[in-house]
Amino acid sequence: MSEPATSTITVEACHSLSDIPRETWERLAGTDNPFLRYEFFEALENARCTREETGWKPCHLVFRLAGEIAGVAPAYLKSHSMGEYVFDWAWADAYQRYGLDYYPKLLIAVPFTPSQGPRLLFDSQLRDALDARAIHDLLDTLIARLGAHSWHLLFPNAEDQRLLHHEEQLHRIGCQFHWHNRGYGCFDDFLGELTSRKRKSIRKERRQVAEQGITFTRFHGRDIPGHVLAAFYVFYQATYLKRGQRPYLTQPFFEQIREKLPDHLHIVMAIKDGEMIASALFLSGGNTLYGRYWGCLEEYNHLHFETCYYQGIELAIERSLQTFDAGAQGEHKLVRGFEPVLTHSWHGIAHPAFHDAIDVFTREEAEQVLGYYEDAKTALPFRQNDQQNDGA
Incomplete structure (x- = not known):
């Protein structure tokens, strides 16, 4: 059987999640x-965090194969670049x-x-029918219909990267630090993999937090009391207010997450x-724990490292x-056992001259990031890493 022609694949934008059937999305x-x-x-959407007034107008994508929905993607029409973590402020300034x-x-x-993860939520038939050129062409055509000047796909997982990869397209890389569980039964098992100096440093930090009379309680799902969630939100707000910014998320958002995704x-x-x-808030899924938000009203020695990392x-x-x-x-995660991980994003720039200029920038940036990534790997605090460096 021959594969479906890409001409039978279309993409449209929906300006509310409710326009996409829940069962289809799931x-x-x-x-x-x-x-x-x-x-x-x-x-x-319900908590009014993503709406046109906040610069996050929902624009979720629906891909159809021979008229049937075969893929979706979370998307927004943006009027600024805040809250994205792949920074293109310099590009916007150049346009201006x-x-x-x-x-x-x-x-x-x-x-x-x-956080990395799937972005192109395609069924297997659609994924097999597409290649990088077709994806980029579909998105280029879509932004022209929407009156947008560019598209940006951030933090795709490895499967999406393989589909998006094309030498002529704009590709950026970044570097984060993730911790990996290598079958540890407890925190001391993890510490046992570190060099003696780093192990002692972490134990000292944790001891100094305890010596300040600080203890920790963990709450999960619907067992999180209302007063605990309310206190967390005060701390979360404080993190942004200290920088003179408004928080992105509202308290009703967190309340809905507790009820709908406990x-x-x-x-x-x-x-x-x-x-x-x-307080710190985490979300878990599959095999990954995601540390998302934290805050405090008063600074204490090593409190951030203990609450958010340890x-x-x-x-x-x-x-x-x-x-x-x-x-x-x-970088402060590196010495605490978090390992460098490359992240990716793909970009479509409609203006030909700016496309070429940004292409030069992304290639030069990639060389710098890859160099940083390789250097970071040599600074890991694990005993095996130390032995490898000694033998180099």
Whole structure:
């Protein structure tokens, strides 16, 4: 049997998740990944986090093969570049200097979530019928219909990367740090894999948190009391307000996640003298723990590392999760056993001259990121890594 011709494949934009049948979305997205659940995007819309007024106009994509829905993708028509974690501010500034509009742009991504995962939620027949050129052509044609000037697909998983890969298209890479569970039964098992100096450093940090009289309680799903969720939201807001920003998410969003996706939701609360002083929120799915939000009202020594990283590692071990993705930033994770991981994004720029200029930029950037990635691997705190470096 011959494969369907790509001319029978179409893509359209829906400006509300409700325009896509729930059962269709679930058939294509599955239910393991919390960031792809229908309920997650529904909560974002219902809690008014993703709407035109916030610069996140829903524009979810529906792909049809011979007239039948064979794929979907979470997407938004954006009027700014906030909350994306793949930074294109310089591109927008360059457009402005030449008197051109950079926005609106079509963003294919999970809002406010720099975590890798499926983005093109295709059934096997559609995936087999497409190649990179066809995908890029479909999206290029779509942005022209939408009046957008570019499209951006962020943090795809390996399967989507294989489908998107094309030497002539704009491809960016980045570097994050993830923790991997190698069959640890407890936190000390993990520490046992580190060099003596790093092991002592982490134990010292944890001890200093305890010496400040701080303890931790974990809550899960619908067992999270209302006053705990409300306290978390105060801490979450504080993280943004300290930077002079408004938080992206509303308290009703978190309340809906607790009710609709309870199996995925975890909160770690730091307590001192009977008072809640800091908190971190995690989502779990499949084999991965995702560290998403944290906040405190008052600074304590090493409290951030303990609440966001060490408590997260313990939670991942406790639940036999293989990976802990603690978010987009930074090198301080490296010395705590988080390993460098490359991330990817793909971009379609309608303006020919800017496409060529950005192509040069992305290729030069990729060389720098790959160099950083290789250097980071040599700085890992594991005993085996130390032995390899000594023998080099």
